Amino acid sequence: MSGSWLRSIFLASAPALLILAILHYQESLSTGIVLLLVLAVLFGASIAVRRRLSAEEVVMRRLNRLTAEAQTQLDALSYKAAVADRIIASLPHPIFFLDRERRVVRANTVARVLVDSDLIGRDIADGLRDPTLLSAIDRVIDGQGSQTVELVLPVPVETEFIVRVEPVDPPPGTPPGRDAPVVLIDMQDITALRRSERMRVDFVANVSHELRTPLTSLTGFIETLRGPARDDAVARDHFLAIMQEQSERMFRLISDLLSLSRIELEEHSRPQEQVNIPDLLRRLIELLSQKAEKVSVKIITDWPDDLPPVRGDSDQLFQVFQNLLDNALKYGAKGDAVTITAKLNERRRLVVEITDQGAGIPPEHLPRLTERFYRVDAARSRELGGTGLGLAIVKHILNRHRGRLTVTSKVGKGSTFGVILPVAATTQGATTRPKNAFISDSKAGTPDTI
Template identity: 50%
Template sequence: MADEREDLTQSSDPHRSGDPPRSGDPLRRGLRPAASEDLVNLRTLDIAVVAAGAMGCVLFAGLVDVMSMDAAVLLAAAIAALGAGWLKFAPRASKTVRRAELPMTRPTATRSEFPLTPETGVAIIERLPDPIILLDRSGRIILHNRAAMNIVGQGAARRHISTVMRVPEVLEAVAHVVEGEAAQVVEYAQPVPIERHYHAFIAPVIAAASDNAKERQRNVLIMLHDLTTLKRAEQMRADFVANASHELRTPLASMSGFVETLQGPARDDPDARDKFLGIMQEQAERMGRLINDLLSLSRIELNEHVRPSDRVDLASIIHDTADMLSPLAEKEGVTISIDIEEGLPQPLGDRDELVQVCQNLLANAFKYGGSGGRVEVSLRRDRPQGSEGTSSVDPLPGSIVMTVRDFGHGIEREHIPRLTERFYRVNVEQSRRRGGTGLGLAIVKHIVNRHMGSLSIDSELGVGSTFKVFLPVDQKSILASVVARSPANVTGNVI
């Protein structure tokens, strides 16, 4: 019976006629599914009913003398014999039933029809959006796709996974899989240089090159899925609720008190009404600035792990921002001096975000360092120690540094490490009086982090404060700037 099904399965598909049957392959054996058994039972019931009805008609005809009783009995016996024969032999003889005995699902293509070469497999892995890393039994990297480059780096082939991915949870899961355990799932966080969260799936991959299980190569597959955006969204939602409820409570409470006063004792007092309405307008504007800064910070944090891909002209950003803030400078009695080195390369960046960095730094210098009467802004290439034109150590090789310096009262040194924290203020009353939200430098920090740069703050009481933003420049930008300029066009007059 199994051989007949085997032949039937092979002959029913003309595309597989040249492929020899294998008795161990369930798709070749034509194992009958439950649906085909139901079909056989249904046809058997139909034949039994028809045969019983025919026998009853013949016997009735004999009783009413349509034919002789002996002939009726013989004809009924013949019908019963035919029905019994069908019930015994039809499941193997009927094409309908044979067709039902074929598998309910069949592969659309066999290995011989669609050969998956190693080159095709590598090309498929290369185009997957998630990082894929394949290890041998010793833990060395056999291959990885382009998405994994940011994790394993250049030249990772044949290196041990522990040298390029120092995550204890993942390394432990790899060891378990190599020892023969089932697939492992791990979630971990990578804190530097920018915090990222990953979901790691570690599974064994057994090559079927040999029928002997002991001789089969047991490789390890690591597939990573970036959860950073999801985790950031969850954290931002929690932070937004906590910060907004804390910072909005004070102006809302004061506005509520002024409304009650205007509805009561100050109802008929024009002077008090005008005064209170002015304060309420200031509080409403403060809440508007706070909400705008919170939304801006949330948006920046959401994309902080995605580096910008456009080139920006920092010189034009500085000039445009200075022109935009000139009314504020005049109000605070501050003059602006700008010194920009010519022929600077253009780094990768987001123009709108870098405008916000320059705007926040200049606005802080005008508001809190305006007592010195002037603010200096410079833009130059940062050079290693010993180079002409500077004596500072380069904290970010191959970078451009934007410096904003004021000559105000300065900041006490113990406050400097916390200046980039959310809602941290050196002087709370002065900050609120000048319209500050406590989020300006936090926004600057996250924008600089997204640009793979760094922020340095230096201040001395009675002398002033200096804020420096270092933005990295890739080799292509440096070469383009060298070609576009000549040494005679470079000015060495920097701060």
Template identity: 50%
Template sequence: MTPIARWLLGALVFAAPGVVALAAFAAAGDIGGRWTLFAALALYLAVLLLARPLILGVAAVQAAVDRMAAGEAATSDVETLSPTVRELWLAVGRWARASRQKLAAREAELASTQAVLTALPDPLILLDERRRIVRANLAANELLGMRLVDRDLAVALRHPAVLAAADAVLRGEEARIVEFDITTPVERHLSARLAALRPHTAEEAAAVLTLHDLTAAKRSERLRADFVANASHELRTPLASLIGFIETLRGPAHDDGTARDHFLAIMAEQSQRMKRLVDDLLSLSRIEMNEHRPPTERIDLGGVLRTVADLLGQRAEARDMRIVLDLPRGACEVLGDADELAQVFQNLLDNAIKYSRPGTPIEVTTRPSPRFLMGARPGERPAAIAVMVRDHGDGIPREHLPRLTERFYRVDAARSRELGGTGLGLAIVKHIVNHHRGALDIDSELGEGSIFTVHLPMP
């Protein structure tokens, strides 16, 4: 109904009781018919005039509220409104402002909740009652390598145990935890926790699925178990031989002087081997304990390299080998721990002497490092120096290179043991280099030899 029609009709309703009263007077003969008609008309016109601001004002307020509901700006000319309607309009305005503020607060709250979900480091997925993904955070999209929203969970995670758990939770059963492996985009061991959401969220999410990456934990658990097994095995072998010889010396060889000397020599060698192993294990654990605190002392790398080369010179000569040092003229300073770095180059030169061909040289050279190292402080990128230890031996087959720095890993275990090796030398090198925030590169060419390059940060 248009505002005018509403005004005319409204005035008629307001005037109705007066008109009825006039009609009653006319019926009783108190007033004449013509006067009644005239009075009724006058009454209607008066009501029309008096009710105009009220009825048209209310219609204007209604139109303004409708426009507000439709999202338009709420405007009304307050000056033209009657006092009663103006009060009504101002009250509507106050209510609208209060609801806008409440809405803005809700929206801010929702936005911050969404920001928290997005930034959560662990993957999080919300499912509706039909197992469709209604929300997934950044970590979830990255882990599963796709945009997840609107897909069925089965498309994102094909694991039957996870899907069964999701179905059970959506049927109203208790929260569940499932461990499983995925192979794409990369191999990972994950744990999924599924729980129902009551009440459902605004986007109709009925269950929440959180994923926890257990890959690193599983790997370190396996490494630790392997390490204990390997270390016990390495210790048991010389120990078994010591026990065997002690029994022989107490029994059959008790009075045999020549045999006794021979066995004692082997026993001394085996005990030395055990001592080396224990020493190496201890220094490895000491380095690991300090690994988070990089050294900050300036030391002269040239001095360290010369001392180590002198120390191992005789052993090299015994195999008709020469250690050739090619160092910069002036002092060559790095940020480091002199004892640890001496150990690094001692282990590398020791390997070169042991595994390279007799009669060949071992070259130690330095040059500016092309690698970008991480500094002792976050974000720091210090200049670095590269020290290369190069031998001309048989080289190492390519497939072994990535595993050489693992504890007890050897290319030829029998040969290493025969040469008195513990298989920990390169693991120690790797940890010391890590402690220095440096890097280790291993290159090898079969038949040509190997190059071990240590990159170290300069002050």
């Protein structure tokens, strides 16, 4: 029993003990008086014990309540910390927290992947060595406020970032120490934005160039016809023929640009009608038969009679195969054959292939074939009336149809352009890639969205 307990019992029993001591001193004690005084002592002790127990119970209840409140607050803080950690970890761009010594205190998952190592407890310079970024971090640590810098990481693939370096105020009650975060680094990937900007600039430059050339010719011929060749019938007819050719070239270019713009607007809306591809190909061959005869090229077809229809837009699919067959007739060897085949592959997707026997395409050009205005042989393309937009149109139409364009080519042997389309009644996934084939879709080749 503790001293405080004994003290409480003694104080409660003191009056009775005092009386007992006085009576004993006067020798006037009797048995009854002794019993009464003993009962008084015991009663006082019991009262003292009860009061003591009641006081301790009140204290315990208060202590338990305070403990419960503290645990609730601790759980709330732990939950908030866990939520904050999860939010930071799930952010799509790299995040670093640094202390005053420029050591990494925390980094999210994307940041760890970016530097390909765990920088926790190490200087940020071990992962990001850009002097401009490190200077910005030092300025923030020195109290110079927020900083924004541009950062280019050349490997493994060149990536451009806008990096914001912000000072961090520690939460109230945070003990001072070298591990307390004082700097936040937020890296936003702007590679796609910058690429889009460059492509937009290139697109405007290409369109300007493609239109300027025929317009310059037209202007020159008009000045000639109004001047020296005013009365020269032969020169006039010659110049008018060239002017018509140049105006037709501009018309084709503008038509293709409008067509491409219209297709891009509809690209996310999948067509719903059913299209019979063999019937479409027969109409196309009939349309281009005179052009094939003119270049002495025979069109050979091979497909079964029971091919299922595909889900698509018949006008757009007609444009796809028209562009591909027209290219085969233009760039295939004169006097040879162009072969068109159609079949179902192992995943029940319709595969249409157009094969020519021309000069072929060098492999370094294959990834860029569907870029706007990209030409393997620019001079020959313009000579044959090409705008440089045909395969870009093909790609975007096939994207809308959830299809793919494959290209296989061998220099000196010819090229095969394949179109893979899902049939109308199936929901199977994408087909496998043919061996040594370039897949021209949004996941392969150079992006050309403007």
